[in-house]
Amino acid sequence: xxxxxxxxxxxxxxxxVKEIKKQIVGQDEIIKMVLIGIIAGGNVLMEGAPGLxxxxxxKTFSKxxxxxxxxxxxxxxxxxxxxxxxVMINKKENGMEFEFEKGPIFSSxxxxxxxNRATPKTQSALLEAMQEKTVTVGKTTYQxxxxxxxxxxxxxxEMEGTYSLPEAQLDRFMFKLNINLxxxxxxxxxxxxxxxxxxEPKLRKCATKExxxxxxxxAMKLPIAASVKERAxxxxxxxxxxxxxxxxxxxxxxxxxxxxxxxSIIAAAKVKALSEGRxxxxxxxxxxxxxxxxxxxxxxxxxxxxxxxxxxxxxxEILKKVK
Amino acid sequence: MKKNKIDIILNKLRxxxxxxxxxxxxxxxxxxxxxxxLCFIIIAHITPVVYVFNKGLILITxxxxxxFIVGVLRxxxxxxxxxxxxxxxxxxxxxxxxxxxxxxxxxxxIFKEETExxxxxxxxxxxxxxxxxxxxxxISCVVxxxxxxxxxxxxxxxxxxxxxxDINKELKEEAKNISELKKNIGQDEEDExxxxxxxxxxxxxxxxxxxxxxxxxxxxxxxxxxxxxxxxLKKMNSKNTSEDMKCIAGIFDGLDNEENLQKEMFSxxxxxxxxxxxxxxxxxxxxxxxxxxxxxxxxxxxxxxDKQKELLNKIKTTTEDKNLSGNxxxxxxxxxxxxxxxxxxxxxxxxxxxKERLLAKGNEGFKSLGGEEKGADFAKGENDDHKNGExxxxxxxxxxxxxxxxxxxxxxxxxGGSGIGGDSEDDVAKEGKVDKNNKVTRxxxxxxxxxxxxxxxxxxxxxxxxxxxxxxxxxxxxxxxDSMYNIFKKEGMEYISKQEIPLEHRQLVIEYFDKLxxxxxxxxxxx
Numbered sequence: 001x002x003x004x005x006x007x008x009x010x011x012x013x014x015x016x017v018k019e020i021k022k023q024i025v026g027q028d029e030i031i032k033m034v035l036i037g038i039i040a041g042g043n044v045l046m047e048g049a050p051g052l053x054x055x056x057x058x059k060t061f062s063k064x065x066x067x068x069x070x071x072x073x074x075x076x077x078x079x080x081x082x083x084x085x086x087v088m089i090n091k092k093e094n095g096m097e098f099e100f101e102k103g104p105i106f107s108s109x110x111x112x113x114x115x116n117r118a119t120p121k122t123q124s125a126l127l128e129a130m131q132e133k134t135v136t137v138g139k140t141t142y143q144x145x146x147x148x149x150x151x152x153x154x155x156x157x158e159m160e161g162t163y164s165l166p167e168a169q170l171d172r173f174m175f176k177l178n179i180n181l182x183x184x185x186x187x188x189x190x191x192x193x194x195x196x197x198x199x200e201p202k203l204r205k206c207a208t209k210e211x212x213x214x215x216x217x218x219a220m221k222l223p224i225a226a227s228v229k230e231r232a233x234x235x236x237x238x239x240x241x242x243x244x245x246x247x248x249x250x251x252x253x254x255x256x257x258x259x260x261x262x263x264s265i266i267a268a269a270k271v272k273a274l275s276e277g278r279x280x281x282x283x284x285x286x287x288x289x290x291x292x293x294x295x296x297x298x299x300x301x302x303x304x305x306x307x308x309x310x311x312x313x314x315x316x317e318i319l320k321k322v323k
Numbered sequence: 324m325k326k327n328k329i330d331i332i333l334n335k336l337r338x339x340x341x342x343x344x345x346x347x348x349x350x351x352x353x354x355x356x357x358x359x360x361l362c363f364i365i366i367a368h369i370t371p372v373v374y375v376f377n378k379g380l381i382l383i384t385x386x387x388x389x390x391f392i393v394g395v396l397r398x399x400x401x402x403x404x405x406x407x408x409x410x411x412x413x414x415x416x417x418x419x420x421x422x423x424x425x426x427x428x429x430x431x432x433i434f435k436e437e438t439e440x441x442x443x444x445x446x447x448x449x450x451x452x453x454x455x456x457x458x459x460x461x462i463s464c465v466v467x468x469x470x471x472x473x474x475x476x477x478x479x480x481x482x483x484x485x486x487x488x489d490i491n492k493e494l495k496e497e498a499k500n501i502s503e504l505k506k507n508i509g510q511d512e513e514d515e516x517x518x519x520x521x522x523x524x525x526x527x528x529x530x531x532x533x534x535x536x537x538x539x540x541x542x543x544x545x546x547x548x549x550x551x552x553x554x555x556l557k558k559m560n561s562k563n564t565s566e567d568m569k570c571i572a573g574i575f576d577g578l579d580n581e582e583n584l585q586k587e588m589f590s591x592x593x594x595x596x597x598x599x600x601x602x603x604x605x606x607x608x609x610x611x612x613x614x615x616x617x618x619x620x621x622x623x624x625x626x627x628x629d630k631q632k633e634l635l636n637k638i639k640t641t642t643e644d645k646n647l648s649g650n651x652x653x654x655x656x657x658x659x660x661x662x663x664x665x666x667x668x669x670x671x672x673x674x675x676x677x678k679e680r681l682l683a684k685g686n687e688g689f690k691s692l693g694g695e696e697k698g699a700d701f702a703k704g705e706n707d708d709h710k711n712g713e714x715x716x717x718x719x720x721x722x723x724x725x726x727x728x729x730x731x732x733x734x735x736x737x738x739g740g741s742g743i744g745g746d747s748e749d750d751v752a753k754e755g756k757v758d759k760n761n762k763v764t765r766x767x768x769x770x771x772x773x774x775x776x777x778x779x780x781x782x783x784x785x786x787x788x789x790x791x792x793x794x795x796x797x798x799x800x801x802x803x804x805d806s807m808y809n810i811f812k813k814e815g816m817e818y819i820s821k822q823e824i825p826l827e828h829r830q831l832v833i834e835y836f837d838k839l840x841x842x843x844x845x846x847x848x849x850x
Contacts, residue, residue, distance in 0.1 A: 006430055221430045224418040279434035283413035 005211075006218045006274070013039075013215075013275040014139045014292060015206050016064055022201040023060040024053060025193065026186025030134035030177050033292055034151065035059065036110075036275065039215050040267040041152040042174020043130050045115070045296065052179045053190075054153035056113045061151065061202065065161035067209035068145075070104035071111040074118035076161065084135050100137060105129050107208055108145060112152035116162045123169055130172040147212050165317050167255070167299060176296035196313075213269075222270040224281040229266065231322060232286050236262045237300050238318040257297045264293040287323070290315055328439050329420055335448055337404040343453050345394030352390025354459045356383040357466040364470045373540060376474055381391040383467075411450045416441060443560065487540040493684065494545045498536040499676055504673055505529045525670075528555050541714055546681040568656070570631050574616045574638060578609050603649025610642040617642070623832045 020031050030046070034057065037044040062069035072083055077085065085103030089096050104110065105126070114124060129135050133144045153172070153267045155162055170176070182190065192198060207215075238244045240256030249256075269285035291312055298311045360379040364665035387623045399407070416438045454617045454790035505526055575581045584603070590773065598668075616641040620627075627635065638654050641647045684735035 006433060050538065221428065223419050223423040223426070223431055223434055225415050225422050227418055228415055235767045238492075277413070279430065280416060280419040282416075284414065 004107075005214045006279070009218065009274045010210070010277040013209060019064045019115065019203055019306060020060050021061075022195075022203060024057050025189040026182025027053065027057065027179065028047060030057065030179060032275070033175055033177055036063070036268050037175045038147070038149055039129060039148065039219060040174060040264075040271045041147060041213060041216050042264060042267065043152065043172060045152045045154060045170070045173040045176045046179055047154050047156060047176060048179030049181075050155060052181065054179055055088055055111065055113055058109070058113075058151040059152070059296050062109050062111070063203045064206050065109065065212065065229055066207065067108035067147070067212070068106075068204035069109045069111070070107035070169065071112045071113060072104045074115050074122065076117060076119060076163075076217070077117045078122045080122050081137075083125045085127075087138065100140070102142075103135075105135055106142070106144065106146050107150070110148070112150050114155060115152040116154040116165055117162065120169075123163070123271075127169060128144045129170060144163045145209075146217070147209055157205075170296045171258055171260055173305055175292040175294060177292055193210075219271045219274050220267065222273060222279060222281060224266065224270065225306045228281050228283055228286060231283060232245055232262050232265050232269075234264075234322050235286070235290055235318055236294070238322060239294065239314070244318075246314075246317055246321055248309070252300050252307070252309050252314060253298060254301040255299040257294050261294050265289045285321060290319060327424075327435075329417070329435070329442060332442055332447055333401060333404055333408070333417065333788050336337075336408055336451060337399055339448060339451055339453075340399045340404055340407055341394075341397075343451075344397045344399065345391060346453060348390045348394030349387060350456055350459050350463075352386045353463045355741065357463040357470070358387070359383075361466050361473070364473045367484060368473070368476065368480055371480045371487065373484045373487045375481075375484060379470070379697060407451065408447055411447060413441065413447070449491075458634070490542060491537075491540045494539050494542070494681075495551075496535045497545065497681065498533045500677060501529055501533040501536065502675065505533075507669075513804045522557055525556065528552060528559070534814065537746050541683045542684045546678045548675040549674050549678040549681065553671055553678070556670055556674070570619075570627060571635060571638075573620055573636070574613050576616050578605075603652075605642075605647050605649075607645050610645055613647065614639055614642040702765035711777060796841060 016035055017028075017031055020035075021028065024031055025262045034044050034046075037064060040060070046057070048054055052164065060068075061072075064170050082161065083103050083105050084100050085099050085106065088101045110154065113124065129144060129148070130150055130300070132144070133148050135142045135144060150173075154165070171285050193201070236248060236259070239249060241250045243256070265286055266281070268289045269281045272285045272289065273279070273281045294315060295311045298314065299309060299316075303308075359382055361467050363375060363379045364374070366372060372378070379638070403419060405421050406415040406625065409415050420438055421436065423434065529552070532548055532552045539545045539548065568588045572585045575584040575588070578584065580603070617635050621632075621635060634655065638647065638652065641651055641655065
């Protein structure tokens with residue numbers, strides 16, 4: 001069984017990507033990364049200006065993957081109970097009864113749309129679910145079903161009416177992907193697909209939730225050389241100003257990457273290797289996962305903001321050194 | 324255990340990397356050695372360096388050997404090989420393989436299969452190319468050619484070095500004779516009786532001499548070494564015999580004259596010094612006692628060497644025949660020493676002729692180098708060797724090596740005595756104050772006999788050989804003496820004047836000169 005999963009991994013991966021590409025145009029890399037995140041069991045945060053197809057992308061995933069899906073539209077007045085659910089009083093024949101009404105979090109794919117429009121209090125409602133895959137309401141803790149992952153979208157921070165995500169929240173996202181404007185030819189295709197009156201592409205379910213769980217299990221067993229792991233650790237350590245000799249890190253980094261960052265890199269690199277038909281993790285897998293995995297986990301100081309230094313710039317510097 | 328396909332490829336790659344390392348190392352070393360060689364040649368043009376070309380070649384050879392050894396030692400580990408392979412495009416497959424080689428989880432098996440498939444389509448060995456730095460090779464060759472070219476540019480230093488080399492070659496030839504001499508030791512049947520210690524000591528000394536001659540670049544230095552060896556040889560024999568005598572002195576234990584006899588034995592310098600023994604007569608009882616002493620000595624735990632044992636046996640046999648006397652004992656000792664003396668004489672003869680050759684070569688004078696006239700500077704005898712006494716020569720065609728004291732060869736009048744002469748004139752050479760341009764009266768002229776002249780013939784102290792011209796001759800034999808002298812000067816004087824006259828031949832020499840003086844005991848030409 002496992003052997004079949006591992007041997008067909010690349011095909012299954014390609015099939016899902018191909019199916020999503022029917023709907024999403026010009027975001028091939030983002031599709032792959034989201035799928036890697038889903039299989040690796042991580043949460044994905046997508047940042048981009050409105051109208052770039054973030055929400056459509058997640059909705060398409062929910063259509064292609066045969067698993068429960070729920071969408072939460074984050075607004076400033078959204079309350080935590082709106083996410084987790086609440087205890088309701090039901091009137092029954094023999095009297096009144098308290099019953100827990102599950103919120104939208106009790107799904108496999110949760111779309112947290114415009115997550116940074118909610119207050120930090122509401123955003124924090126996702127913390128437990130994202131990390132421990134449990135929800136605690138009152139004195140009761142509910143276990144979420146596997147697979148569970150949050151696909152969140154956010155508008156760029158400088159936009160009106162946004163609250164930046166707290167560090168702890170950000171750290172729980174495996175990837176933060178920046179959605180950019182598609183290329184010219186892709187925009188043509190988008191127009192053709194959406195406003196030219198053509199029929200919407202028919203999407204078929206390509207993978208069940210069991211399959212996704214199996215794929216994750218197999219991927220995590222993939223062999224990885226110690227030197228490759230070591231390289232990932234070195235990269236992570238170089239993000240800490242007290243553990244590096246890179247001047248840029250010392251100057252601009254307020255808080256380096258947590259060990260969760262390495263876990264994310266390794267897990268994502270394993271899935272990536274399998275998705276490319278390799279049965280081991282290569283260094284290039286690690287290097288490619290550095291930006292989506294670590295960029296949002298590194299917190300820069302005011303000086304960096306003043307000098308317009310981004311975390312990607314610093315990571316590039318670190319990679320130059322480590323490579 | 325059947326080797327995995329990946330392992331086989333890894334090992335092949337490892338070998339290839341290894342060879343590459345050796346080649347790289349050799350090229351690096353060749354590059355360094357060629358520059359070293361060039362420096363060597365340039366230095367040789369500034370200051371004389373003997374055998375510079377050979378030394379340069381040896382340097383290159385050693386460096387190449389060193390480079391090869393370094394290359395061999397730099398055998399890549401299998402992990403390093405895997406790293407190299409991965410860098411060629413295998414994306415950490417080999418490294419991961421080495422880590423999960425023994426893992427039998429199915430995903431690892433799949434990984435191994437996939438790696439094997441990849442290696443089938445990926446000619447790893449072909450992809451790894453030898454990194455030969457042709458530039459370095461070319462530069463090294465150019466530098467070597469340049470060095471050879473520079474080597475042949477004539478220069479004063481180079482000429483000096485070549486001359487030294489020629490001298491050294493000749494000294495090496497002489498060293499071969501020493502080697503022959505070493506081989507001869509112990510080959511004669513009689514030599515077998517020479518004690519092992521003595522043989523060892525001789526061989527060691529001859530070894531040293533051979534080494535010194537091989538390293539020497541000066542005839543005089545070589546001659547000096549040979550001269551030292553001569554002396555050493557003589558001392559060795561004397562020391563050995565003296566020890567033998569001390570060992571056997573115990574034969575006189577319990578005799579009436581024990582103390583005197585033993586003292587005589589202990590005071591051995593050479594066999595001729597046992598004068599007291601000559602007059603000694605042993606009674607039968609004393610001979611019995613000696614015989615018993617010998618028996619006791621033979622039974623004792625003391626280790627006597629072959630020579631001592633043989634001598635004891637002979638004395639014992641003689642005492643048993645009641646035939647032992649002081650004279651007989653001296654004869655036995657002499658007979659025993661003859662073997663040693665024979666060897667010593669042979670060796671001495673060879674060494675002496677060697678020294679003579681070297682001195683003759685050294686006396687050829689100073690060759691003018693590069694057209695410079697140098698001989699003139701040395702015409703007044705400025706060639707001094709202070710290493711072991713003095714060498715002084717007033718004529719450019721004469722030279723001597725000083726021994727323990729001072730030796731001088733002079734074209735002067737009179738006979739030198741002991742000590743070093745000053746520059747005073749008209750001194751009478753009684754107490755040996757004769758030197759340059761001195762006018763001296765001949766021996767016996769003023770009634771002195773030879774005993775008045777202090778100083779021995781090149782034994783201890785100083786000897787000054789003088790050529791007398793204006794000496795009044797007793798029997799008017801000046802002319803004939805002069806002609807004799809000329810003959811002697813040509814053939815023998817050179818030899819005599821440079822040699823130590825062995826003490827035991829002192830009498831002979833005195834007689835010789837007596838005959839030269841036509842039996843005039845106290846007269847002659849003052850040689």
